[in-house]
Amino acid sequence: MVLLIFVAFILLCLGVDAIVQLRKQKKGVVQEVAYSFPGFFSENTIVVPKGLYFDKTHTWAFMDKDGMVKIGIDDFFPHVTGLLTNIKMKNSGETIKKNEVFLSIIRNGKQLNIKAPVSGIIKAQNKALLTNTSLINSFPYSDGWVYMIEPTNWVREIQFLFIAENFKIWLRNEFIRLKDFLAVMQKTNETRYAHVVLQDGGELKEGILMDLRSEVWEDFQTHFIDTVK
Structure with a gap:
């Protein structure tokens, strides 16, 4: 009888330990998948999934x-x-x-x-974006795709697009261009915004244009987006 009680006690302890370990594992999984924005961004934090084609206009295409x-x-x-509030x-x-x-x-x-990465006829909009632009x-x-199109010049135009690995390399120069744009902006009439766009050490903050005036957005359009060849 004593032996049976002892065995039952051991099994009970093992069972309790198993439950505790299982809970720890579940907690660990939750912590592992949880993600928070680091507050800064660089070419190393930009997500570039394989299997897509990328364009210099910072757009992508997938057939x-x-x-x-x-x-x-x-x-x-x-x-x-920063967080988008609307789209056209x-x-x-x-x-x-x-x-x-x-x-x-x-x-x-x-x-x-x-600007568009490829040419085509729009067959469908992602209507979810009209009510939830933050996608x-x-x-x-x-979930944040924009259009489904019927391509009209796909074979020729994909020759000018990047695969993921090459796009990551190209992004390095984009961040140089971005920092150059910000440097010029700060030297002209936006020096008071230096703390908004750069962290200590010169890292770029998330949403660098978010709190800047509309004139800066216009300059970014003219001198950064529209100058890509």
Whole structure:
């Protein structure tokens, strides 16, 4: 009888320990998947998934099995603008052309005009963006897609796009250009905003344009976005 009680006690202890360990594992999984923005961004924090084509206009394209192409903007602009509050989209049936404006992203009335990575006819809008623009900030490559198009010059135009690995390399120069733009801005009439766009050590803050005047957004459009060749 004593032996049976002892065995039962051991089994009970093992069971309690197993439950405790299981709870620790579950807690660990939650902590592992939890994500918080670091407060700064660089070419190393920009998400660039494999399997997509990327353009110098900071947009992406992906061809589905049915030949339709889904397009959107990459992870770069959401870090520059901060949380988007509105967008301007084209309608289904309209034609878009590579390197022409196909979307405007807006924050509190200040906007940037984004150019298309490829040409085609819009077959569908992502209507979810009309009521939840922040999907572009949170999920630019999935729920934040912009249009589904029927491509009209796909074979030729993808020759000018990047695969993920090459796009990451190209991004290094983009961050040099971005810092150059900010340096010029601060030397002219925006020195009071230096603490807004740069952290201690010169790292770029999230949403660097977020609190800057509309004139700065216009300069960014003219001297950064529109100068890409």
